[in-house]
Amino acid sequence: MVAYFVDTLPHFLAYFAAAAGLAVAFLAAYVLITPHREFALIGQGNTAAAAQVTGTFLGFAVPVAMVIGHSVSIPDMLMWGAVAAVVQLAVFLVIARLVFRAVSQKIAEDCMASGVFVGGMGLGFGVLQAACMVP
Template sequence: MPDLSTLPAFAAYFGLGVLFLAIFCTVHLWLTPQRELALIRHGNQAAAISLGGALLGFVAPLASAMAHSVSLLDLALWGLVALIVQWLTHLTVRLLIHDLAAQIEADNRAVAGFAAVLALAVGVVNAAAMTW
């Protein structure tokens, strides 16, 4: 018989993780000048690559925070750090590529790939930093 005594903790951590993912997606889509979901619905691969990289760049440190946090409050604080770092990364990419939105709308997959890899790289470094 499996021991399900930790199921409530799992549910709480999982629920908070999903909530953070929803918050990140909502705010990221709001912060980007291009309408990524509409672009994706119309087959724009660059939008899918860029958004996918941002999501993975956020989820990596969130997963690390979930694995290393000692309480839900601890997870919430480190989840907030992950949000802020990933949004700062996106702002940095927008500074590096001044016409990022136009490039994504034009389905420039090279630019989207660069943005996605940068988001993921920063996310992995952020995740590693959270292992203290």
């Protein structure tokens, strides 16, 4: 059992490092496309921004977790992880540009309903895409 652990630990570390890097890149891209500054708002105690970012991040992490379990290599996982990121970015853009144009302002004003809505939509679409990413 110990030998198996020692043999597989480098694979775990490689996948985890790649997934963590992908997550940081996703969060950086996400906060760049949103008009409000989530992390500054969260630092000020804005719960709507916290709900939005948390839900969206979970909507990204769920499909990436599914892909990690089914990928054949780290590059394969990174490519499908990039698809998960693009879907989450698109979800926000559709909501903010087509469905609910004032959502960014409402989140900045700490409207919890808006933060939960955006985060919930991100999580929901993440679960759907996770199901679609399994061969």
